[in-house]
Amino acid sequence: MRDGAVVFEGGRVAEVGNAADIRRRHAQAHHIHLVNRAIVPGLINAHAHLELSHLRAEDLPHDTFVQWVVGLRAMMRGGGVDPAASALEGARQSVRFGVTHIGDISRSCRATRGALRQGPARITSFGEALGLARLRPNFEDGLPGALDDSSQSDLLRIGLSPHSPYTVDLAGYRQCLELSRERGIPLATHLAEVPQEREFLIEQSGPLRGLWDQIGLWSDPVETFKGSPLEMARAIGLLEYPTLLAHVNDCTEEELAWLKQGNASVVYCPRTHAYFNRPAHPWRRMMELGINVAAGTDSCASSPDLNLLAELRLLHQQSPDVPVKRIWHMGTINAARALRCDGGQIAPGGPADLVAFNVQGDDPLTEILENNLIPNRVWIGGTIIPPQSPQ
Numbered sequence: 001m002r003d004g005a006v007v008f009e010g011g012r013v014a015e016v017g018n019a020a021d022i023r024r025r026h027a028q029a030h031h032i033h034l035v036n037r038a039i040v041p042g043l044i045n046a047h048a049h050l051e052l053s054h055l056r057a058e059d060l061p062h063d064t065f066v067q068w069v070v071g072l073r074a075m076m077r078g079g080g081v082d083p084a085a086s087a088l089e090g091a092r093q094s095v096r097f098g099v100t101h102i103g104d105i106s107r108s109c110r111a112t113r114g115a116l117r118q119g120p121a122r123i124t125s126f127g128e129a130l131g132l133a134r135l136r137p138n139f140e141d142g143l144p145g146a147l148d149d150s151s152q153s154d155l156l157r158i159g160l161s162p163h164s165p166y167t168v169d170l171a172g173y174r175q176c177l178e179l180s181r182e183r184g185i186p187l188a189t190h191l192a193e194v195p196q197e198r199e200f201l202i203e204q205s206g207p208l209r210g211l212w213d214q215i216g217l218w219s220d221p222v223e224t225f226k227g228s229p230l231e232m233a234r235a236i237g238l239l240e241y242p243t244l245l246a247h248v249n250d251c252t253e254e255e256l257a258w259l260k261q262g263n264a265s266v267v268y269c270p271r272t273h274a275y276f277n278r279p280a281h282p283w284r285r286m287m288e289l290g291i292n293v294a295a296g297t298d299s300c301a302s303s304p305d306l307n308l309l310a311e312l313r314l315l316h317q318q319s320p321d322v323p324v325k326r327i328w329h330m331g332t333i334n335a336a337r338a339l340r341c342d343g344g345q346i347a348p349g350g351p352a353d354l355v356a357f358n359v360q361g362d363d364p365l366t367e368i369l370e371n372n373l374i375p376n377r378v379w380i381g382g383t384i385i386p387p388q389s390p391q
């Protein structure tokens, strides 16, 4: 909309329309006059791990996924990291890039929720649960913390995240789904990230089983499932629930049809995908079928930073024929749907989460993506978030 205006009150958008009309109707309101700016909805990063924001992807081996997991585990066990400080820095960095809501997966959720509950960004904090074989007790022990909602605030709400099919058994997945359904909270998981998940599920063999043997924590029996990760997800009801599925890199046309029939969303993390040098992701086919696809950054352990615009920019570069608006949807309205939250659009009743960019031309959405722009003003709940320098 050219010469547009947004009215907000009490943290929510009250009206959107032509600036002259709005100024007339709201003469008493406090006016902020912006020239040569585009105002877009606050960006929503549907998948991140803020507690890993102190890491640098280039420091981790990543010729294979298993190498990377082993490297990350060693780095985390090395200690010396404060998950709360790391998460807060990640949230601050996100806001600098115009991200106003983050779907954050957290293993140290007591610490990270405490640090993030007062902002600066909105957070859906998915408490991560994992542990099978000899680590199975960790799964049970981790659930109460993951579900602890005592840190909820105006800006932070909780969700639950069973980690992946190679770290959570079927009973664990069923339990997480049941708990999420009972409490009506968002549910997220990593699914079909690598093709090796299939052989791991079917007969507990292959590189992912090798990972367990390498760390010396495998023990039988662990329940198998005679099918792919998506077949498993479908069998236990994960596709029927509005589950957020991170990655879904590896899937067949038949599996896409199940996604189409279900309520789950997919989150694609383009720069992480490139970091692991993976074959092309089926996001365009998914969108064609009407599957909800959002964009995410994943963590700083596999991506250069938490700049969601850089993820959208990469999609635009790789697929210039996809309308720019649809790419923006992946970081706004589709991401809101994936997180089951308000926002991702500037509409009456929605949160006043807005981002302003300096622009010159008539096509700001393309201009922002093609010129590495970063925002010059960010509002969350109608409040301007001051620029926060990196620590």
Ligand SMILES: [Zn+2]
Pocket (backbone or CB within 6 Å): 047, 048, 049, 105, 190, 246, 298, 299
């Ligand atoms: Zn992830």
